[in-house]
Amino acid sequence: MKTVHNFNAGPCVLPKEAINAGIEALKEFKGSGMSVVEISHRSKDWEAVMGETEALWRELLNIPENYKVLFLSGGASTQFLMVPFNLFHKKAAYLETGVWAKKAYAEAKGLFGEAAVKVASSADRNYTYVPKQYDIPKDADYFHITTNNTIYGTEIHKDYDCPVTLVADMSSDIMSRPVDVSKYGLIYGGAQKNVGTAGVTFVIVREDILGKTGRYIPTMLDYTTHIKDGSMFNTPPVFPILIMNETLKWVKAQGGVAGMYKKNVEKAALLYNEIDRNKVFTGTAEKEDRSLMNICFVMNKGYEEKEEAFMNLAKERGMVGIKGHRSVGGFRASVYNACPKSSVEALVKCMQEFEKMLS
Amino acid sequence: MKTVHNFNAGPCVLPKEAINAGIEALKEFKGSGMSVVEISHRSKDWEAVMGETEALWRELLNIPENYKVLFLSGGASTQFLMVPFNLFHKKAAYLETGVWAKKAYAEAKGLFGEAAVKVASSADRNYTYVPKQYDIPKDADYFHITTNNTIYGTEIHKDYDCPVTLVADMSSDIMSRPVDVSKYGLIYGGAQKNVGTAGVTFVIVREDILGKTGRYIPTMLDYTTHIKDGSMFNTPPVFPILIMNETLKWVKAQGGVAGMYKKNVEKAALLYNEIDRNKVFTGTAEKEDRSLMNICFVMNKGYEEKEEAFMNLAKERGMVGIKGHRSVGGFRASVYNACPKSSVEALVKCMQEFEKMLS
Numbered sequence: 001m002k003t004v005h006n007f008n009a010g011p012c013v014l015p016k017e018a019i020n021a022g023i024e025a026l027k028e029f030k031g032s033g034m035s036v037v038e039i040s041h042r043s044k045d046w047e048a049v050m051g052e053t054e055a056l057w058r059e060l061l062n063i064p065e066n067y068k069v070l071f072l073s074g075g076a077s078t079q080f081l082m083v084p085f086n087l088f089h090k091k092a093a094y095l096e097t098g099v100w101a102k103k104a105y106a107e108a109k110g111l112f113g114e115a116a117v118k119v120a121s122s123a124d125r126n127y128t129y130v131p132k133q134y135d136i137p138k139d140a141d142y143f144h145i146t147t148n149n150t151i152y153g154t155e156i157h158k159d160y161d162c163p164v165t166l167v168a169d170m171s172s173d174i175m176s177r178p179v180d181v182s183k184y185g186l187i188y189g190g191a192q193k194n195v196g197t198a199g200v201t202f203v204i205v206r207e208d209i210l211g212k213t214g215r216y217i218p219t220m221l222d223y224t225t226h227i228k229d230g231s232m233f234n235t236p237p238v239f240p241i242l243i244m245n246e247t248l249k250w251v252k253a254q255g256g257v258a259g260m261y262k263k264n265v266e267k268a269a270l271l272y273n274e275i276d277r278n279k280v281f282t283g284t285a286e287k288e289d290r291s292l293m294n295i296c297f298v299m300n301k302g303y304e305e306k307e308e309a310f311m312n313l314a315k316e317r318g319m320v321g322i323k324g325h326r327s328v329g330g331f332r333a334s335v336y337n338a339c340p341k342s343s344v345e346a347l348v349k350c351m352q353e354f355e356k357m358l359s
Numbered sequence: 360m361k362t363v364h365n366f367n368a369g370p371c372v373l374p375k376e377a378i379n380a381g382i383e384a385l386k387e388f389k390g391s392g393m394s395v396v397e398i399s400h401r402s403k404d405w406e407a408v409m410g411e412t413e414a415l416w417r418e419l420l421n422i423p424e425n426y427k428v429l430f431l432s433g434g435a436s437t438q439f440l441m442v443p444f445n446l447f448h449k450k451a452a453y454l455e456t457g458v459w460a461k462k463a464y465a466e467a468k469g470l471f472g473e474a475a476v477k478v479a480s481s482a483d484r485n486y487t488y489v490p491k492q493y494d495i496p497k498d499a500d501y502f503h504i505t506t507n508n509t510i511y512g513t514e515i516h517k518d519y520d521c522p523v524t525l526v527a528d529m530s531s532d533i534m535s536r537p538v539d540v541s542k543y544g545l546i547y548g549g550a551q552k553n554v555g556t557a558g559v560t561f562v563i564v565r566e567d568i569l570g571k572t573g574r575y576i577p578t579m580l581d582y583t584t585h586i587k588d589g590s591m592f593n594t595p596p597v598f599p600i601l602i603m604n605e606t607l608k609w610v611k612a613q614g615g616v617a618g619m620y621k622k623n624v625e626k627a628a629l630l631y632n633e634i635d636r637n638k639v640f641t642g643t644a645e646k647e648d649r650s651l652m653n654i655c656f657v658m659n660k661g662y663e664e665k666e667e668a669f670m671n672l673a674k675e676r677g678m679v680g681i682k683g684h685r686s687v688g689g690f691r692a693s694v695y696n697a698c699p700k701s702s703v704e705a706l707v708k709c710m711q712e713f714e715k716m717l718s
Contacts, residue, residue, distance in 0.1 A: 004392035008399045011597060019385055019394050026382050033363035033679075035378050037556035037602065040367045040680060073432040073558065074579060077593040081577040103578075110575050192594055197396040199432065199558040199596030216469050218440040219462075220433060234436040235551055237558030238370060239598055243396065320392075321399060 005343035007333040008321035009150055009294065010172060010193040015338045017253075018196070018246035025242055036242055041235050049245055050230065056248035060257050063181050063204060070203040070223065071231040071241055076100065076171045079188040079201065080107040083144065083167055085221045087186070088112055089213055093140040093164070096121035097130055097156075098149035099327070104169060105144070119143070126328070127152040129286040140164045142185060142209075148173035150193075151325040153296035153332065154289040159183040165209055173293050174202070175251055176337055177261040185209045191240060193293070194337045196247045199240035251337065260337050267335045267344045268292045274348045280306065280355050284328055298330030303358070310354050317350045364702035366692040367680035368509055368653065369531060369552040374697045376612075377555070377605035384601055395601055400594050408604055409589065415607035419616050422540050422563060429562040429582065430590040430600055435459065435530045438547040438560065439466040442503065442526055444580045446545070447471055448572055452499040452523070455480035456489055456515075457508035458686070463528060464503070478502070485687070486511040488645040499523045501544060501568075507532035509552075510684040512655035512691065513648040518542040524568050532652050533561070534610055535696055536620045544568045550599060552652070553696045555606045558599035610696065619696050626694045626703045627651045633707045639665065639714050643687055657689030662717070669713050676709045 006013035025036035030045050039046055050071070057069045072078070080103055084092060094105035096118050108116035117140070120131035127149060136143050142165040148155045150172045157177075160166060165185035174187070175194045181187065186205045192198040203223065210223055219225050225233050254260055272290060275283045275297045284296040299307050307330065314322055314331075324330040333347055365372035384395035389404050398405055409430070416428045431437070439462055443451060453464035455477050467475035476499070479490035486508060495502050501524040507514045509531045516536075519525060524544035533546070534553045540546065545564045551557040562582065569582055578584050584592050613619055631649060634642045634656045643655040658666050666689065673681055673690075683689040692706055 001387050002390070002392040006393055006397055008397065011396060011398060011400060011594065013397050014394065019396065022396075023382055023385050026378055026385070028360050031361075033361040033677075034365055035373065037378065037381075038365055038367065038370060038372050041370060041557070073434070073596070074437070075432070075593045078433070078579045081579060107578055111577060190594060197598055198400070198594045199599055218470060219466055220437045220440060234434045235370065235549060235557045237432070237596060237599065239556055239602075240558055240596065243598075318392075 002318070004318045004320045005346050006320050007335065007339065007343070007347070009325075009332060009334045010336070011198050012193055012321075012334055012336050013338045014197065014243070015247055015250040017250045018243055021246040022239070022243050037239055041232060041238060046238070049242060050232065050236070053241060053245040053248065056245065056252065057202070057204070060175065060248060060251055061179060061181055061204070066208065067181060067204055067206050068227045070205065070226045071236060071244070072201045072203060072226060073199060073237050075190045075198075075201055076169055076188060077103065079169065079203065080104040081111065082221050082223065083142070083186065083188070084108040084111050084116070085217050086210060086213065086223050087142050087165065087167070088115075089141045090115065091137055091140045092116045093119050093136050093143045095119055095131065095134070095143070095145045096123060097146055097154060098127045098152050100149070100169060100171070101144075101146035104146065108144075122154075127154065128284055130154050130156055130289045136163055138163055142167045145169070148291055148293050150294050150334070152328060153285045153291045153294045155291035155293065173291070175248075175257055175260060176264050176293055178257050191244050194247075196244035197240050199237045200244055263341065264292045264335070264337065267339065267341055268295060270341070270344050270348055271295050271333060271335065274351050278351050278355050280310070280358060281351060284330065293334060293336055295333045295335060296324055296328055296330065298324070298328075306358065313354055314347070314350050317346060319347060319350065322347070361677070363677045363679045364705050365679050366694065366698065366702070366706070368684075368691060368693045369695070370557050371552055371680075371693055371695050372697045373556065373602070374606055374609040376609045377602055380605040381598070381602050396598055400591060400597060405597070408601060409591065409595070412600060412604040412607065415604065415611065416561070416563070419534065419607060419610055420538060420540055420563070425567065426540060426563050426565050427586045429564065429585045430595060430603070431560045431562060431585060432558060432596050434549045434557075434560055435528055435547060436462070438528065438562065439463040440470065441580050441582065442501070442545065442547070443467040443470050443475070444576050445569060445572065445582050446501050446524065446526070447474075448500045449474065450496055450499045451475045452478050452495050452502045454478055454490065454493070454502070454504045455482060456505055456513060457486045457511050459508070459528060459530070460503075460505040463505065467503075481513075486513065487643055489513050489515055489648045495522055497522055501526045504528070507650055507652050509653050509693070511687060512644045512650045512653045514650035514652065531695075532650070534607075534616055534619060535623050535652055537616050550603050553606075555603035556599050558596045559603055622700065623651045623694070623696070626698065626700055627654060629700070629703050629707055630654050630692060630694065633710050637710050637714050639669070639717060640710060643689065652693060652695055654692045654694060655683060655687055655689065657683070657687075665717065672713055673706070673709050676705060678706055678709065681706070
């Protein structure tokens with residue numbers, strides 16, 4: 001198998017240990033004579049996987065007892081509507097820090113009109129920063145943020161002290177840094193960056209915020225449905241949950257979230273330092289809001305015409321997935337938990353090599 | 360690996376060829392140096408899988424050009440609400456032939472109240488038959504049926520001529536028998552019986568029935584969202600779709616749906632004939648409505664106390680998943696497409712052995 005440095009924005013590089021465990025479970029699940037995709041989701045062996053996966057979430061994020069952990073499907077995009085369906089009563093507030101935050105807000109507005117309020121937006125500078133000055137309406141049922149903006153490479157690095165229920169889409173930075181769950185009412189995300197493969201969505205919800213809308217909530221959109229049945233109201237996405245389970249075991253073996261954070265800080269520093277040092281490149285996000293997960297950079301002034309040449313060199317050196325999103329241009333290296341430091345080093349080396357070629 | 364005869368009701372036995380292809384793709388996807396769970400869903404190689412999967416659906420079911428084929432998530436349970444969200448205007452009609460049909464109806468009723476009409480139910484005899492005499496309101500926007508009732512072992516064997524748009528949940532008999540898609544407005548189902556592993560939901564929809572409600576439909580619940588983006592509005596459940604792709608290739612290699620149907624008729628006849636012949640057992644469903652997929656039987660009169668003894672013998676002989684659903688009791692052998700004739704023969708042999716033991 002050829003060696004690649006996988007910087008895909010998600011789906012992305014996963015721990016080899018999780019993939020190998022997936023392969024073994026596909027061959028045979030726990031001595032059952034069947035593949036994991038052939039067993040009953042009501043079997044004791046599968047229920048043990050569900051229970052262990054939840055326990056790993058609780059342990060790794062130190063989730064308080066009054067929170068439930070759910071494994072759903074439909075991706076973060078489905079949470080964009082489940083959040084207002086379950087929490088919206090009179091008013092909702094949204095912070096717009098990128099395309100996904102904008103979509104989350106649009107869904108609330110589609111459902112409840114002007115009662116969904118956008119408190120601030122960084123659209124004025126193409127989402128290259130996180131707005132800091134704004135007022136959250138005190139009568140809002142919740143305040144929705146997107147902690148990491150995959151496309152633009154910005155990240156909210158601290159847990160906000162929020163006067164209303166704080167709801168966070170953590171699709172692209174969950175498990176990458178310590179989070180004080182108790183400051184949030186609800187945290188959700190797609191698994192396909194740091195906690196597994198596409199097809200399962202995690203939700204961490206403080207139970208007391210539910211059941212207050214007085215509206216009919218369609219069964220599958222109602223968090224209480226899934227709480228009641230332990231995320232098994234209907235057949236769960238078995239294989240994606242298995243990969244999540246194995247990915248979390250790997251996170252734990254790496255020293256947990258604190259261990260991941262230390263490595264992520266190191267990896268990001270390596271690459272940001274090179275971007276700042278190298279005269280050929282420049283970063284796109286405000287320094288204080290730079291993401292540890294998605295590192296965006298473009299060609300520096302005077303080197304704009306060399307973009308394709310660098311892309312070709314990077315490809316030759318085994319880099320995959322470094323093309324920036326079309327709304328930013330240039331390059332984006334996604335350095336999620338499972339991206340090894342050696343891949344970041346290879347990219348840095350490639351940038352240095354390119355600088356020398358031009359001098 | 361020990362030999363088992365897998366009669367699980369779903370998730371269930373899958374073609375070995377599909378599982379093995381899944382293992383290979385997990386190891387490395389198309390010479391990319393990456394696992395299939397690590398590649399971008401926007402890559403050409405993945406888009407090819409999406410396109411091929413749709414083409415296989417179209418070929419195997421002879422789907423007319425004015426129908427779209429979608430790969431979503433959330434299971435059939437999410438379709439219970441997407442169908443009314445997208446199709447309900449003034450009235451909807453439902454046929455209640457089992458628990459899943461009942462849940463589909465309940466969701467429409469939850470959303471639109473008394474305008475959701477139940478035209479008939481077989482609850483009076485524990486769903487052991489399919490109602491035949493009823494009137495469908497001519498002003499209904501659609502008529503919803505569940506073609507196969509996994510729990511009770513009944514099946515609608517023909518494509519109805521319906522005066523209004525016909526909507527069918529085919530979760531547990533899709534691809535098991537020829538279907539005239541042109542008689543339906545919409546067909547949906549979870550993949551985890553005949554077309555793959557849990558985590559992907561198929562929808563076949565005639566485009567002209569959409570866009571007529573005049574209501575706001577939440578983005579992810581709107582079929583037109585997924586039509587517009589070729590089931591890639593957000594990250595699709597990559598691995599479950601890959602397994603679906605490989606399962607459909609296997610169906611094609613078995614002679615397509617006609618080939619599967621021939622084998623399914625043979626398998627079901629083997630087991631039903633034994634149930635009818637063997638004095639120890641009796642079938643639960645009306646003969647004319649017997650399912651080809653889920654074969655339910657209980658102990659005959661006078662043998663009720665021998666149920667556990669038969670279960671123990673069957674387990675000894677390698678049978679898995681034959682315990683009947685608690686609402687029916689006794690036994691259920693689910694003989695989906697990938698269940699080999701040899702497993703049915705083993706079960707029949709076991710039933711004959713048990714009869715001899717008692718005589």
